[in-house]
Amino acid sequence: MQKLVVIGAGMASGRVLEHLFEAEAPYEVTLFNAEPRGNYNRIMLSPVLSGEKSFAEIVTHGDAWYDEHAVTCRFGEKVTAIDRARKVVVGENGAVPYDKLLIATGSAPFIIPLPGHDLPGVVAYRDLEDTNAMIEASAKPGSRAVVIGGGLLGLEAAAGLRLRGMDVTVLHLMGHLMERQLDEAAGYLLKQDLEKRGIDVMLNASTKAIEGDGKVERVVLEDGTVLEADIVCMAVGIRPAGQIGADAGLECGKAIKVDAHMRTSDPDIFAVGECVEFDGNLFGLVAPLYDQARVVAKTLRGEDDVFTMRELSTKLKVTGCDLFSAGDFAQGEGREDIVFRDPARGIYKRLVIEDDRLVGAVLYGDTADGNWFFGLIKDETCIEEMRDTLIYGPAFQGGGAAGQDPLAAVAALPPEAEICGCNGICKNQIVDAIGAGANTLETLRAQTKASASCGTCTGLVEQLLAVTLGDSFETGGAKPVCGCTELTHEDVRRLIKARALRSQTAVWQELGWLTVNGCPSCRPAINFYLLAEWPLDYQDDAQSRFVNERNHANIQKDGTYSVMPRMWGGMTSADELLAIATAAKKYDAAVKVTGGQRIDLLGIEKDDLPAIWADLNAAGMVSGHAYSKGLRTVKTCVGTDWCRFGTQDSTGLGIKLEKKLWGSWTPHKVKMGVSGCPRNCAEATCKDVGVICVDSGYQIGVAGAAGMDLRETKRLVDVATEDEVIEWTTAFVQLYRENAKYLDRPYKWVDKVGLDWVKDVLSDPAERAALNERFEISQSVYRKDPWAERATEPEARKFQPLADLTMEPAE
Amino acid sequence: MTWTDVGALSDIPLRGARTVKTASGCVAIFRTGEEELFATSAICAHKRGPLAEGMVHGRKVTCPLHSWTYSLETGEAQGADKGSIATYPVKYEEGRVLLKLGALAEQAAA
Ligand code: SRM
Ligand SMILES: Cc1cc2nc3c(=O)[nH]c(=O)nc-3n(C[C@H](O)[C@H](O)[C@H](O)COP(=O)(O)OP(=O)(O)OC[C@H]3O[C@@H](n4cnc5c(N)ncnc54)[C@H](O)[C@@H]3O)c2cc1C
Ligand code: SF4
Ligand code: FES
Numbered sequence: 001m002q003k004l005v006v007i008g009a010g011m012a013s014g015r016v017l018e019h020l021f022e023a024e025a026p027y028e029v030t031l032f033n034a035e036p037r038g039n040y041n042r043i044m045l046s047p048v049l050s051g052e053k054s055f056a057e058i059v060t061h062g063d064a065w066y067d068e069h070a071v072t073c074r075f076g077e078k079v080t081a082i083d084r085a086r087k088v089v090v091g092e093n094g095a096v097p098y099d100k101l102l103i104a105t106g107s108a109p110f111i112i113p114l115p116g117h118d119l120p121g122v123v124a125y126r127d128l129e130d131t132n133a134m135i136e137a138s139a140k141p142g143s144r145a146v147v148i149g150g151g152l153l154g155l156e157a158a159a160g161l162r163l164r165g166m167d168v169t170v171l172h173l174m175g176h177l178m179e180r181q182l183d184e185a186a187g188y189l190l191k192q193d194l195e196k197r198g199i200d201v202m203l204n205a206s207t208k209a210i211e212g213d214g215k216v217e218r219v220v221l222e223d224g225t226v227l228e229a230d231i232v233c234m235a236v237g238i239r240p241a242g243q244i245g246a247d248a249g250l251e252c253g254k255a256i257k258v259d260a261h262m263r264t265s266d267p268d269i270f271a272v273g274e275c276v277e278f279d280g281n282l283f284g285l286v287a288p289l290y291d292q293a294r295v296v297a298k299t300l301r302g303e304d305d306v307f308t309m310r311e312l313s314t315k316l317k318v319t320g321c322d323l324f325s326a327g328d329f330a331q332g333e334g335r336e337d338i339v340f341r342d343p344a345r346g347i348y349k350r351l352v353i354e355d356d357r358l359v360g361a362v363l364y365g366d367t368a369d370g371n372w373f374f375g376l377i378k379d380e381t382c383i384e385e386m387r388d389t390l391i392y393g394p395a396f397q398g399g400g401a402a403g404q405d406p407l408a409a410v411a412a413l414p415p416e417a418e419i420c421g422c423n424g425i426c427k428n429q430i431v432d433a434i435g436a437g438a439n440t441l442e443t444l445r446a447q448t449k450a451s452a453s454c455g456t457c458t459g460l461v462e463q464l465l466a467v468t469l470g471d472s473f474e475t476g477g478a479k480p481v482c483g484c485t486e487l488t489h490e491d492v493r494r495l496i497k498a499r500a501l502r503s504q505t506a507v508w509q510e511l512g513w514l515t516v517n518g519c520p521s522c523r524p525a526i527n528f529y530l531l532a533e534w535p536l537d538y539q540d541d542a543q544s545r546f547v548n549e550r551n552h553a554n555i556q557k558d559g560t561y562s563v564m565p566r567m568w569g570g571m572t573s574a575d576e577l578l579a580i581a582t583a584a585k586k587y588d589a590a591v592k593v594t595g596g597q598r599i600d601l602l603g604i605e606k607d608d609l610p611a612i613w614a615d616l617n618a619a620g621m622v623s624g625h626a627y628s629k630g631l632r633t634v635k636t637c638v639g640t641d642w643c644r645f646g647t648q649d650s651t652g653l654g655i656k657l658e659k660k661l662w663g664s665w666t667p668h669k670v671k672m673g674v675s676g677c678p679r680n681c682a683e684a685t686c687k688d689v690g691v692i693c694v695d696s697g698y699q700i701g702v703a704g705a706a707g708m709d710l711r712e713t714k715r716l717v718d719v720a721t722e723d724e725v726i727e728w729t730t731a732f733v734q735l736y737r738e739n740a741k742y743l744d745r746p747y748k749w750v751d752k753v754g755l756d757w758v759k760d761v762l763s764d765p766a767e768r769a770a771l772n773e774r775f776e777i778s779q780s781v782y783r784k785d786p787w788a789e790r791a792t793e794p795e796a797r798k799f800q801p802l803a804d805l806t807m808e809p810a811e
Numbered sequence: 812m813t814w815t816d817v818g819a820l821s822d823i824p825l826r827g828a829r830t831v832k833t834a835s836g837c838v839a840i841f842r843t844g845e846e847e848l849f850a851t852s853a854i855c856a857h858k859r860g861p862l863a864e865g866m867v868h869g870r871k872v873t874c875p876l877h878s879w880t881y882s883l884e885t886g887e888a889q890g891a892d893k894g895s896i897a898t899y900p901v902k903y904e905e906g907r908v909l910l911k912l913g914a915l916a917e918q919a920a921a
Contacts (some may be wrong), residue, residue, distance in 0.1 A: 175825055179845035330847055330870065517826065520866045520873045543826040547864040547875035555875055559861045606861075802829035802840065803817040805912065 012273030019297030049160030121216030579619030
């Protein structure tokens with residue numbers, strides 16, 4: 001008999017030993033394990049943590065099994081060295097000689113070296129000790145847990161702790177949960193499901209320190225948030241535990257390198273499990289480890305077998321959160337997504353197809369077809385024939401017309417199939433209504449409510465109309481936002497409000513977007529709708545803005561920028577002009593007087609933007625927003641200050657209006673003018689809002705234009721005081737922000753809704769007050785100089801290249 | 812050929828890009844997903860628009876000047892526009908972004 005020493009009694013080595021003993025291989029085995037116990041099913045620690053299973057139930061090999069196979073067990077003893085020259089393994093309690101050695105040391109949890117990471121009460125999630133520590137902490141009534149890491153392990157820990165009654169908060173560094181396995185949409189649904197179970201999830205949360213007096217008491221985040229904690233579970237990743245092999249001089253990369261026979265660089269030493277590196281790959285799930293175990297057992301018996309990488313799929317073991325992910329689900333050239341969303345039931349499915357093969361799948365909410373999809377991925381099945389109905393799963397395949405064409409698939413649905421999830425409307429109800437004369441989408445909606453709520457089943461309902469009515473039905477009607485959706489801008493705005501959608505991901509999912517994260521047409525619009533509706537909750541997304549709004553300057557044809565500070569109401573001073581002149585010289589700018597009564601500095605390099613802004617800020621100037629869909633200029637004339645005809649202080653009123661409204665984001669740009677008398681030197685009658693001062697007060701006109709269209713303003717109201725001008729103007733702008741389609745200037749919007757409607761709404765003082773109040777809430781966030789926020793570190797650095805390697809020698 | 816560390820993954824905004832200046836030209840590094848990177852020439856084949864300032868959607872970028880859209884994987888312009896930009900090997904490890912400089916020099920020399 002040969003002596004086989006095994007280091008580590010984990011999931012991989014347990015499987016190797018089973019194979020060896022089954023084949024009655026002639027080995028005398030010594031099994032070391034650092035944990036004070038033998039092999040158990042590590043992945044089932046999660047049900048142990050949640051209380052759904054006991055530890056005894058997850059032991060895979062008990063004492064009797066080791067006895068039967070005469071395994072010398074050295075549990076609770078760590079191996080400290082391998083002496084290859086003498087062929088012995090050195091344990092804490094002495095050395096053992098080997099003929100063949102198997103390293104199966106798994107991996108070690110990665111602990112972020114934060115201040116306080118070594119306080120009692122900070123645990124990882126890897127073994128029974130960690131699990132027991134968490135169970136113990138949960139015993140105290142009202143106790144709180146913070147889980148750092150929103151990956152597979154962290155979420156299983158969080159769910160388990162919550163089931164044990166703890167208050168649980170998950171901190172995740174990234175923008176969505178389980179980003180390695182899930183795309184954003186599925187991550188969003190998962191977050192919602194976890195929150196429904198009472199688990200708090202904080203995304204983009206970066207931990208700064210763990211604090212406490214002798215034990216964990218709280219966790220502090222980079223943004224200053226403080227969370228009370230009785231226990232902190234750090235589940236941020238694993239590192240292969242291959243040090244013992246490296247120390248023995250075995251060839252290592254990130255882990256112990258093995259060939260396809262699981263042999264290390266020493267022919268008598270093998271390695272298996274998470275401690276190995278094969279062909280550049282590391283491992284973290286058991287399926288491939290079991291393949292490795294089979295191969296190493298064969299190699300040890302002198303039989304030939306090779307290990308190959310294969311596709312993996314993931315599931316989360318949290319009861320009630322059904323998710324499945326497999327293959328490569330990134331988007332790409334030549335790749336096509338098929339997305340299916342059923343918002344009412346919280347279902348999301350995405351298939352990624354390349355060259356008529358399924359290469360990836362993400363399923364949330366309904367994972368029943370997961371294994372079927374996984375099979376198609378593994379076998380690289382050609383799906384050309386079933387492409388149109390693939391997403392509906394195996395039930396729709398297998399011959400017949402239903403396999404070919406979506407209309408036929410709808411025709412083949414049973415009468416009781418639910419079409420509209422929101423209103424619970426089945427196919428037969430819709431077909432009956434069509435039979436009774438409802439032959440358009442609108443009448444169908446009115447009569448059955450099908451597709452009248454969230455609208456995402458509109459496509460299906462239209463298909464039913466087409467199937468039932470044949471050629472006499474034509475789809476059409478209002479124009480959708482873009483190719484990513486069938487909804488119109490107006491629908492989207494209404495639904496964002498009605499369904500309290502507060503993030504882009506919520507919009508993509510709940511409104512059934514057909515692309516993963518929109519396109520350059522819809523994303524800026526959705527970003528605006530969200531920030532206009534939820535100014536305090538929604539964080540403006542710079543990456544959903546065009547370059548000018550992202551960089552707060554207008555890009556020029558040569559890639560430089562123009563910088564235009566505000567000149568409130570067209571007024572400036574000698575000091576401001578000196579600062580502008582100095583900046584123009586310093587940054588070598590061209591200087592132009594604009595059509596908007598201010599001065600443009602052109603030709604500024606991107607790298608110089610923060611510096612020139614800092615210089616202008618120092619002279620008291622702020623961004624002119626000459627780049628934004630927001631308030632541009634309030635053009636004024638000299639008014640009563642100087643003009644012999646002036647009836648009111650037009651300059652002063654212009655400045656007041658500009659100071660009130662600057663910084664606000666609107667559907668398109670907004671320009672104003674205030675003229676001191678009907679001679680109208682400030683061209684107020686062709687502005688979005690134009691005020692003409694008269695002896696008796698002020699005439700407010702709206703919806704003018706002098707760009708691609710030329711329009712004279714229409715009279716909104718005549719008022720007596722400056723305060724009323726400001727109140728009405730603000731109310732008008734807010735009404736425009738809340739209702740207009742993105743990229744409609746006010747005149748286009750007023751054409752659509754009618755000036756009478758605008759007048760009706762605004763003539764109610766309570767309505768005006770409410771609009772003013774909502775505008776102010778939004779301004780509490782946005783009435784800030786974006787230049788000042790970016791002129792200093794760390795923001796300023798983002799305007800520089802990530803790195804300058806011009807001095808590095810290229811090899 | 813070695814990989815050069817050019818910065819932290821978190822310095823590149825999600826669905827955004829940053830540039831890296833090199834002796835053989837300016838490179839744009841795009842982050843399309845939490846952990847997905849692409850590197851291309853930073854200059855549009857149409858009229859030299861700065862591609863790192865474009866909008867990033869899916870695995871594509873749209874030039875800020877006249878909206879040519881490129882696949883970040885192949886560097887080919889999409890749709891009716893004809894042209895292409897160079898692509899380079901880039902990866903991340905432990906939160907750091909690594910760019911293969913040799914590949915650039917080679918393409919510059921070729
Ligand atoms: C700088 C300026 C021209 C000048 O040298 O005077 C200017 C420059 C640009 N205008 Fe203008 N407009 C300027 C006053 C105007 C005016 C006159 C005014 O504001 O009194 C108008 C007509 C009034 C109006 O808007 O109704 C005007 C109507 C437009 C339009 C058409 C808008 C429309 O709805 O029809 C566009 C295109 C757009 O916005 O889509 C545009 C777009 C542009 C852009 C941003 C084009 C672009 O996308 O790059 C130009 C930026 C140049 C640059 O690189 O900086 N510009 N533009 C003026 C800046 C005023 C300011 O101080 O902020
Ligand atoms: C809570 C949890 C849930 C999981 N859920 C899933 C899941 O759902 N699906 C899935 O596929 N995977 C899951 N995994 C991962 C899976 O458990 C691992 O991939 C698997 O256990 C790795 O097996 P291994 O044999 O390589 O290492 P391990 O099982 O970790 O065994 C290694 C053993 O070696 C011992 N050891 C290390 N160094 C020494 C030394 N110097 N001397 C002596 N002994 C040593 C260790 O104490 C350990 O007992 C989960 C893991 C955890 C922790
Ligand atoms: S008129 Fe045309 S060319 Fe002149 S600044 Fe406006 S957009 Fe540019
Ligand atoms: S320069 Fe890029 S599209 Fe014109």
